[in-house]
Amino acid sequence: MTSRPAIRFQDARVVYPNGAVGLAGIDLSIEPGEFVVVVGSSGAGKSTLLRAVNGLTPLTSGSVEVQGQVVPRKEGSELRRLRAQVGMIFQDFRITRRLSVMTNVLVGRVAHVPGWRAMFNLWPEADREVAFRALERVGMTEKAWVRAGDLSGGQQQRVGIARALAQEPAIILADEPVASLDPVTTHQIMRDLVRINQELGITTLVNLHFLDLARRYGRRIVGLRAGELVYDGSADSVTQADFRHIYGRDPDAGDLLDEDAAP
Amino acid sequence: MNDSAMRPLRPARNWALILGTLLGVTMMTVWSARGIGFSLTELACNLPGGSRLLVESWPPEFSYFPRLLAPLLETLQIAVVGTVIGGILAVPVAVLAARNLTPGVLVWFLDRNVMNVLRTLPDLFWAMLFAAAVGFGPVAGALALTVFTIAVISKLWSESLEAIDMGVPEAVRAAGGSWLAMLQFGAIPQALPHYVSYALYAFELNVRASMILGLVGAGGIGMVLETQRSTFEYPRVTLIVLSVLVIVLVIEQISEAIRRRLA
Numbered sequence: 001m002t003s004r005p006a007i008r009f010q011d012a013r014v015v016y017p018n019g020a021v022g023l024a025g026i027d028l029s030i031e032p033g034e035f036v037v038v039v040g041s042s043g044a045g046k047s048t049l050l051r052a053v054n055g056l057t058p059l060t061s062g063s064v065e066v067q068g069q070v071v072p073r074k075e076g077s078e079l080r081r082l083r084a085q086v087g088m089i090f091q092d093f094r095i096t097r098r099l100s101v102m103t104n105v106l107v108g109r110v111a112h113v114p115g116w117r118a119m120f121n122l123w124p125e126a127d128r129e130v131a132f133r134a135l136e137r138v139g140m141t142e143k144a145w146v147r148a149g150d151l152s153g154g155q156q157q158r159v160g161i162a163r164a165l166a167q168e169p170a171i172i173l174a175d176e177p178v179a180s181l182d183p184v185t186t187h188q189i190m191r192d193l194v195r196i197n198q199e200l201g202i203t204t205l206v207n208l209h210f211l212d213l214a215r216r217y218g219r220r221i222v223g224l225r226a227g228e229l230v231y232d233g234s235a236d237s238v239t240q241a242d243f244r245h246i247y248g249r250d251p252d253a254g255d256l257l258d259e260d261a262a263p
Numbered sequence: 264m265n266d267s268a269m270r271p272l273r274p275a276r277n278w279a280l281i282l283g284t285l286l287g288v289t290m291m292t293v294w295s296a297r298g299i300g301f302s303l304t305e306l307a308c309n310l311p312g313g314s315r316l317l318v319e320s321w322p323p324e325f326s327y328f329p330r331l332l333a334p335l336l337e338t339l340q341i342a343v344v345g346t347v348i349g350g351i352l353a354v355p356v357a358v359l360a361a362r363n364l365t366p367g368v369l370v371w372f373l374d375r376n377v378m379n380v381l382r383t384l385p386d387l388f389w390a391m392l393f394a395a396a397v398g399f400g401p402v403a404g405a406l407a408l409t410v411f412t413i414a415v416i417s418k419l420w421s422e423s424l425e426a427i428d429m430g431v432p433e434a435v436r437a438a439g440g441s442w443l444a445m446l447q448f449g450a451i452p453q454a455l456p457h458y459v460s461y462a463l464y465a466f467e468l469n470v471r472a473s474m475i476l477g478l479v480g481a482g483g484i485g486m487v488l489e490t491q492r493s494t495f496e497y498p499r500v501t502l503i504v505l506s507v508l509v510i511v512l513v514i515e516q517i518s519e520a521i522r523r524r525l526a
Contacts, residue, residue: 054437084439094434098452107448111439118444160434167438 004068005029006171006203007053011062014048014227022048022057024227032170033201035194037208037218037235041247045227046207050173053205054086055079067170084111087164087202089193091176093156097149101140101159104148105131108166134165137199138192154185161192165200172196174206178213183257190217210257211243316497323505324498331487331506337401338483339510341476342469344405349412350462356417361424364432364450366442378421381414386472390481401482404473411472412465416458423457424450456525463518470514474507 007030014022023045030036038046051057052064058073065071066086072079087108095104109127110118117123123131135141138158143151148159157177164172174193178186194217197204208214214221214235221238223231223246231238231246243251296302358364360378365371389407397403432449440448451458477485484503491499 056433056437080439080441082439083437086437088434088437090430090434092430094430096431096448096452098455099448103448107435107440107444108438110435110441110444110448115441115443119447163434163438 005065006032006034006067007205008065009049009052009062010065012052012059012064013061014045014052014057015060021045021227023052023059025062026227026229028222028229028232030203030205032203033197035197035204035206035217035219036222037206037214037220038222038224039208039211039214039231039243039246040224042209043226044224044246046224047175048227049224050088050175050205050207053171053173054083054088056088080111084167085170087167087169087172089157089160089164089172089174089177091179093153093160093180095148095156095159095163097147099148100145101135101148101151101162102128102131102144104159105134105144105162105166108134108163111167130168131162131166134162137165137196138162152185153181154188157181157185157189158192161189161196165196169202171203171205174204176207176209179209186213186257193217210255211251212256212258214238320497320501322498323502324496325502327499327502328506331484331503334484334487335506335510338470338473338477338485338507341401341404341408341473341481341483342466345408345469345473346412346462346466348405349409350416350465352409353413353416353420354458356413357420357424358446358450360417360421363425363427363429364446378414378417381410382418386411387475387479390476390479394480399480399482404476404481404483407476407481408469408472412469415465415468416461419461419464420454420458423454423461427453459525460522463521467511467514467518470511471507 007028009026009028012023012026012028016022026045026049038049040046048057052059053066053071055071055073055075059071063070066082069082071082096107103121106118106123106127109123109130113124113127132141132144135144138161140155140158140162143155143159148156151159160177172193177193178189181189190213193204193206196202206218208218215238216235218235221231221233221235222229223242225246225248231242233242240251243255247255356374356378359366359370359374362371365374386407389410390403393403393406394400397406427450431453432445435445435449473481473483474485474488477483477487478489480486484507488500488503491503
């Protein structure tokens with residue numbers, strides 16, 4: 001391989017203070033521009049894996065590298081600079097409901113502008129332009145000055161995506177981005193993520209609970225079980241037996257978004 | 264099967280505890296009343312004296328009102344200055360005292376103790392202190408109310424800040440935001456309605472307090488009150504008390520209306 005990986009885990013371990021194991025020694029390499037779906041039952045370490053990439057959950061041992069740079073374990077300017085290149089999308093959107101959509105998207109620019117400018121809402125014109133383009137990409141331009149809390153769930157998640165895009169990131173982490181959305185909105189948001197990955201070439205790592213979504217939207221599927229990597233392969237070739245191995249049981253209707261479709 | 268047989272028996276009352284508490288409270292009250300020479304018979308004998316004071320105080324001397332305008336205005340000005348400066352200074356004090364936002368345990372500990380000292384010492388103490396420092400007059404009153412406002416708002420608001428959802432602040436950090444950006448875009452907007460509510464409450468308290476502060480020479484209507492009281496001009500005292508009552512009621516109505524809009 002000539003290019004350096006976008007993300008590289010080397011024997012990455014996370015043990016929480018209560019003794020729970022988040023990651024039990026993960027070795028994983030993700031190339032620039034890949035669209036990777038992470039699956040596993042709850043508590044398997046999916047969130048921990050994503051949060052290790054931007055240092056929200058520091059590793060206990062081992063290392064994670066983002067574009068060749070080791071993710072620091074301590075808060076500080078070095079970690080902030082690294083986080084600036086990594087956008088994150090959350091299950092519960094995590095936008096400030098009282099502020100306008102525009103302000104929420106501009107939060108994606110905080111690492112790029114001087115603190116005093118952000119403080120007094122004096123964002124440079126270039127950064128406002130970046131924010132507007134991010135909103136255009138998720139089809140939310142006309143909502144720019146609406147209070148974020150007045151939007152529907154799917155629209156709020158689009159604001160979350162626009163905030164991540166405003167960072168002009170090399171990597172996007174999406175932690176269960178559709179878990180609080182209805183099926184129709186779920187497919188729209190998943191299509192948005194795939195389209196952004198294809199159009200902008202942003203390396204994308206998505207945690208999903210539903211197997212049919214993983215197979216439909218993932219290019220590469222990574223399976224976690226009890227903090228260990230138990231599957232890594234193409235979404236086209238993943239089998240029922242693989243899912244059984246990842247989940248430690250037979251997948252049932254609860255693991256599918258469209259309950260009618262066969263797994 | 265009889266259901267009532269399954270029901271647990273009502274536990275016996277702890278009569279010893281109930282009677283013991285009653286006895287303890289009674290004994291403490293009798294002991295305290297004797298200590299301060301409080302007796303109901305004496306109170307009954309002296310009631311005519313009190314009623315004479317009320318009779319002498321009525322009707323209020325309305326013709327005195329024009330001379331109250333300037334001191335009343337000064338009272339309001341003292342309250343405004345104290346509330347605004349204190350309200351601004353309370354922001355960092357409250358943030359550093361909120362366990363979920365404070366940058367360090369040591370800062371948190373020191374700030375908590377400063378808050379406790381501010382709150383424990385009464386506003387009259389601060390008024391006397393500042394009167395000694397900057398001389399008798401409204402500036403001493405405004406400074407005393409500044410301290411009082413910091414004490415009130417920081418205590419109440421730090422608890423509101425501790426109750427916010429930490430998801431959005433974490434999202435700001437994930438975007439590479441600094442501690443200040445996390446506060447500005449993630450934490451403070453959530454607790455802003457509480458802040459406004461507490462600031463209005465502090466203003467009400469300050470208008471009331473500025474009547475008392477005059478007693479120790481800290482300016483405002485209280486100084487007029489003290490002069491008139493010491494020269495036995497009771498109808499004027501009544502007018503002063505009524506004027507302050509009206510002002511406080513008006514302010515309460517206005518701030519209640521603002522709070523309702525915020526909710």
